[in-house]
Amino acid sequence: MTRESAFPQVENAPAPTRRERVRQATSREIKEIARRHLTAHGASGVSLRAIAREMGMTAPGLYRYFTGLGDLMEALQADLFAELAAAVDAAEASVPAADTDGRLLAALRAVRAWGLANRAEFALLFGPAASQAAAAEDSPAAEAGRRFAATFVALFDQLIAEGRFTVPAEAEASPALRSQLEAFARLTGFSGDRASSGAIRVLLSCWVRFYGIVCMEVFQHLGFVADDMEALFEAELRDLAAGLGVAYRAP
Amino acid sequence: MTRESAFPQVENAPAPTRRERVRQATSREIKEIARRHLTAHGASGVSLRAIAREMGMTAPGLYRYFTGLGDLMEALQADLFAELAAAVDAAEASVPAADTDGRLLAALRAVRAWGLANRAEFALLFGPAASQAAAAEDSPAAEAGRRFAATFVALFDQLIAEGRFTVPAEAEASPALRSQLEAFARLTGFSGDRASSGAIRVLLSCWVRFYGIVCMEVFQHLGFVADDMEALFEAELRDLAAGLGVAYRAP
DNA sequence: GAGAAAAGTGAACACCGTTAGCTCGCTTAC
DNA sequence: GTAAGCGAGCTAACGGTGTTCACTTTTCTC
Numbered sequence: 001m002t003r004e005s006a007f008p009q010v011e012n013a014p015a016p017t018r019r020e021r022v023r024q025a026t027s028r029e030i031k032e033i034a035r036r037h038l039t040a041h042g043a044s045g046v047s048l049r050a051i052a053r054e055m056g057m058t059a060p061g062l063y064r065y066f067t068g069l070g071d072l073m074e075a076l077q078a079d080l081f082a083e084l085a086a087a088v089d090a091a092e093a094s095v096p097a098a099d100t101d102g103r104l105l106a107a108l109r110a111v112r113a114w115g116l117a118n119r120a121e122f123a124l125l126f127g128p129a130a131s132q133a134a135a136a137e138d139s140p141a142a143e144a145g146r147r148f149a150a151t152f153v154a155l156f157d158q159l160i161a162e163g164r165f166t167v168p169a170e171a172e173a174s175p176a177l178r179s180q181l182e183a184f185a186r187l188t189g190f191s192g193d194r195a196s197s198g199a200i201r202v203l204l205s206c207w208v209r210f211y212g213i214v215c216m217e218v219f220q221h222l223g224f225v226a227d228d229m230e231a232l233f234e235a236e237l238r239d240l241a242a243g244l245g246v247a248y249r250a251p
Numbered sequence: 252m253t254r255e256s257a258f259p260q261v262e263n264a265p266a267p268t269r270r271e272r273v274r275q276a277t278s279r280e281i282k283e284i285a286r287r288h289l290t291a292h293g294a295s296g297v298s299l300r301a302i303a304r305e306m307g308m309t310a311p312g313l314y315r316y317f318t319g320l321g322d323l324m325e326a327l328q329a330d331l332f333a334e335l336a337a338a339v340d341a342a343e344a345s346v347p348a349a350d351t352d353g354r355l356l357a358a359l360r361a362v363r364a365w366g367l368a369n370r371a372e373f374a375l376l377f378g379p380a381a382s383q384a385a386a387a388e389d390s391p392a393a394e395a396g397r398r399f400a401a402t403f404v405a406l407f408d409q410l411i412a413e414g415r416f417t418v419p420a421e422a423e424a425s426p427a428l429r430s431q432l433e434a435f436a437r438l439t440g441f442s443g444d445r446a447s448s449g450a451i452r453v454l455l456s457c458w459v460r461f462y463g464i465v466c467m468e469v470f471q472h473l474g475f476v477a478d479d480m481e482a483l484f485e486a487e488l489r490d491l492a493a494g495l496g497v498a499y500r501a502p
Numbered sequence: 503g504a505g506a507a508a509a510g511t512g513a514a515c516a517c518c519g520t521t522a523g524c525t526c527g528c529t530t531a532c
Numbered sequence: 533g534t535a536a537g538c539g540a541g542c543t544a545a546c547g548g549t550g551t552t553c554a555c556t557t558t559t560c561t562c
Contacts (some may be wrong), residue, residue: 179487268560
């Protein structure tokens with residue numbers, strides 16, 4: 001087992017003991033199985049007992065790894081956010097770095113594609129905020145969510161920097177709205193000086209619109225419109241891009 | 252119990268027998284209690300055994316009224332759609348019939364208000380399409396959903412009739428999109444001749460946008476923006492109205 | 503009042519999350 | 533090298549769930 005030493009230790013990682021490694025592996029396995037059950041039977045189809053059974057152990061044993069089913073689901077949520085973020089990054093990376101327009105379009109399409117390919121997972125991330133009351137601002141899941149959002153914040157930030165779209169006059173917004181938008185910009189990490197509340201408003205509006213069309217499709221409302229809503233999505237994306245001063249391109 | 256005869260029989264209703272009446276009452280009671288549990292503990296907090304316990308009977312007895320938990324939830328969904336539709340109609344009715352603009356704004360605000368006041372219920376109606384595979388096109392729930400949608404179809408239809416907004420050129424849309432939009436118009440009952448695919452596209456786009464902002468708020472995403480997203484909602488509503496040629500008015 | 507149909511019950515099956523107390527084996531300290 | 537300690541996992545148990553089946557009780561109809 002000294003083969004492991006072939007992989008150079010990550011700097012500052014405190015030499016994970018053997019126990020630690022097998023622990024990580026078990027934890028990963030639990031989440032893998034949970035993910036499979038999620039995909040196959042939806043969020044309510046994930047059960048500790050079934051997972052344990054599949055692993056050849058008993059349910060109480062899982063409590064050594066997660067404090068309960070809710071905790072597992074939260075961990076899963078964090079992983080899924082990371083997976084989605086990776087899918088988005090990959091899509092973005094397949095476009096020249098200088099091509100901001102292409103990167104934004106690719107990123108948005110990647111979110112939709114991932115959602116359609118992973119309905120239950122998408123619902124877990126973007127559906128009704130189940131139980132978690134306040135959703136613990138500092139939970140790993142929330143953290144992963146922010147990391148996902150960061151990709152889009154960066155893209156949007158660039159649009160602002162390049163002065164792509166015309167910003168509505170500040171006077172149009174009520175003071176309440178303005179202060180909310182400013183707080184939002186601060187929290188999400190938009191570059192403070194350039195990102196006027198008007199610009200944030202435009203971006204947030206686009207994001208809401210995008211969220212709406214993707215949720216509708218993934219949650220299978222408007223199912224009566226058509227099986228394949230790609231045409232509608234692309235039409236919406238075209239409008240969205242237009243509003244942002246981004247040149248639309250067919251996929 | 253002959254007091255019942257004081258209420259004139261509804262025409263064509265085949266004289267409900269006493270048994271039938273008490274059956275209806277029990278059915279209503281089951282749904283009432285289910286609704287309370289839904290409100291209090293979310294969709295997963297609705298259980299047949301708990302309902303039966305509260306009614307002083309046993310769970311298997313409920314199978315005389317619903318074929319299972321899923322069936323109950325579907326019935327509940329239908330009732331909730333009706334309740335939401337009633338709330339919307341009430342809001343609409345509080346505005347002069349001739350004031351199309353006011354009625355539309357009131358109707359949209361009513362949906363948001365209902366959703367915020369009934370989060371779990373809203374999630375049941377507009378959240379991820381749980382299990383029901385195809386969601387049975389002809390289920391009572393789907394029927395109730397269509398009746399809810401009809402209110403907005405009527406309002407939108409009127410906007411089209413009044414030629415409120417400029418319709419994008421037909422040529423802009425791909426053939427695939429056009430045929431989808433036309434199918435949609437047919438299915439939802441837009442008045443065929445006037446409702447061009449372009450007009451439908453504008454309306455659908457607005458609906459998606461509205462869906463997006465309300466879902467985000469009700470599902471408590473963007474929770475970090477602010478507790479009270481009313482300002483943002485109103486801003487969005489203003490834009491939406493502008494796009495439809497509807498005069499925005501503060502609530 | 504007899505017979506049929508509906509309403510409701512009890513027991514059982516197969517699941518579920520979670521807790522408590524225990525055993526066994528690996529790791530660490532002496 | 534051995535003894536202590538700690539972590540992983542197990543068994544048993546509690547209370548909860550949906551659902552089925554056979555049975556009894558109630559109610560309506562003739």
